Amino acid sequence: MKFNPNCKKPNTCEECTDRCIKNIAFLYGLPEEKQIDILRHSTHKTLRRGDFVFHEGDSVESIVIIKQGQVKLSTYEADGRENIIGIFADNDTIWEGVFSAASSYPYSAVCLTKTYCCYIRRADVESAISDPKVALKVIHMLSNKLHDANERSRILSISEPVKRVAAFLIYREKRSNEPYFTLRLDDIAGSVGLRAETVSRNVRKLVSDGLIEKVGRSGFRIPDFERLNSFISE
Template sequence: MSEPIQTERVCAGAGHDCAFSRAGSSCMDNIRLFADLPADAKRELLACSRHTAHAEGDIIVHEGDPIESIIVVRSGRIKTFRVNSDGEEYVLDVLHDGQALWHGMFTADHVYRYSVECLAPVRLCRIHRADFEALLSNHPDVALGLIRMITTELDEAEERILMLSIRDPRQRLAKYLLARDQRCAGPEIRLKLEDIAASVGLRPETVSRNIARFAREGLIERPGRGRILVVDHEGLRTISRP
């Protein structure tokens, strides 16, 4: 696992530099996993969190590593991916500011089923598994909220599976861009064509050709390399429908 550029211990009430702290609000308010926690529970987690920084291209998790912490993206973008026996990479997801890696934490072996790479300079917040388990014991109501969130994420996973079952590349790509646009932190989708191709199970040249066609049709704009701006959502929805 790559060594972080820097590490800092965070204590509750400390004036730490956090990408989510705005107008006195807690960073926890902007992270779906923690947003509904009671204020005292958020303070408990902040008291035991640890910040790390990583460079673009760093591998911060290898498949098979034990899941020791919840990893929250404070700023930047990371991708989760697997490599098959033929050496072909398959991107599972791309996460950005406010999203967290924690799935598998409560399984018997609690190991990662994927690797994680930084797609840009990244700042992370890590909360140790034992600290989160202690919080669940002290706040049983938190467990109910966690179950609700797992249900939501299972629905999202089902949507991704349905998207991958679409045979028409143009339709599949349109559906992916709409879903990615809804989840991205800013107005633009910031992904290389190779990462989009690996996410949707298409060849890079197929993605490149269809992206270029979407741009010619005025459905998207390409402000720069690795940047896509959806400008006609309804047009893409029309294409994405069976």
């Protein structure tokens, strides 16, 4: 059964999806009865663009699965400047802090598009990881998260703005399941620590040089990864 955003029973995950658990690597593969029990307690929410999935400082009570849509994680400086921690899209999972006692979110999550979320209760997750096999999968996922964080740090360390923008676009394209991905210039700027005007200027240069392609108003596609990687390495 495919995901149905028009489902009339938003609190019964089993009715809306071929099991949201399959998108949480360390939970998929649990015994059938355990999966059913977890899904029975899960909930779905439909959120509009601009809605918050959670606010900075909120208690971490569940794993959040982005079934469809885009969500950005952000913090704000005292002067109001936004720092984007990450952008999550279809089937991505937000689960940081769920294993820490009395944990709260260090950032806010806001929807960039209309978004459908599934929430898996923290208590159910804690019960599941008592299985040693599940615990090993958690370690594997933590390693992947660390690798991803290191990749974002590498991008921010690139001194030339045009190459930093190019590296970030490669990073986003690799995480996309679509032929192209959509991002506003402001969101790219917040992700790479540059002004929106600087990002706009360098995006135009990359398009002019044939290294990236624009799709519509805010869509991007990379026609040749090897060529763009070579440009960044120059």
